[in-house]
Amino acid sequence: MIDQHFLTYGNERIPYQVKPDPRRTTRIAIHVETDGSVIVDVPPGQSKEVVQKAVLKRARWIFDHVAEARDRYRHVRPKSYVSGEQVLYLGRRYMLKVIQDTNSRGTARLRGNRLEVTAQSKDARKVRGILRAWYRTRARDYFARQIDHQSEMLPWLNQPPPFRLLTMSRQWGSCSPQGQVILNPHLVKAPRECIKYVIVHELAHLKHHDHSPEFFDLVSLHAPGWEKPKKLLDQMVEVLASD
């Protein structure tokens, strides 16, 4: 059971969720998630007043952390698709630059630390469409090369498996029972080690079609330290897979 409440701090109204946690005995714990949502874990049977008091007592801390999380978001996620916003590619930030050219069919290219989008008009939907198409092309290209490379290294593969792109909101990849690898084009925004982990994970499913200990032994052997990139992907799914 999750309960929605609000903390008022200055002019800000910050939503928070109260989650009863049967394992807790006395202490109330407050967390600010990477996306800026606030979760308050409370022992069962705690009165509303006590919870409210505990949240108020840490209002400043909550406010600071929420502001920080929102800020992180703002920088990596284009909102209006205008020059100066930031976009991610292979884990690096690039500054978006939108150039209007009435003769343009719509192109995007990397130039130093900028991603230049040339469009017929500066209409946000148009720029977003061009950007999406660019990510897809880059994703297809980069993933194909990585799958080829990994397939040469992994002893249970004789040749690279077929793969296709599929936009998903909460999943990075999957592997069909027929052996087709499916990858989320948004993954091309993530750091290289994250992409490597997802690809090794999906290729390992061509040997073990489950998440058995044998499967994870195989992943650990070929992508040592994979827990770190996995955690990063879990934390960033909302930022990376939206747009």
Ligand SMILES: [Zn+2]
């Ligand atoms: Zn899996």
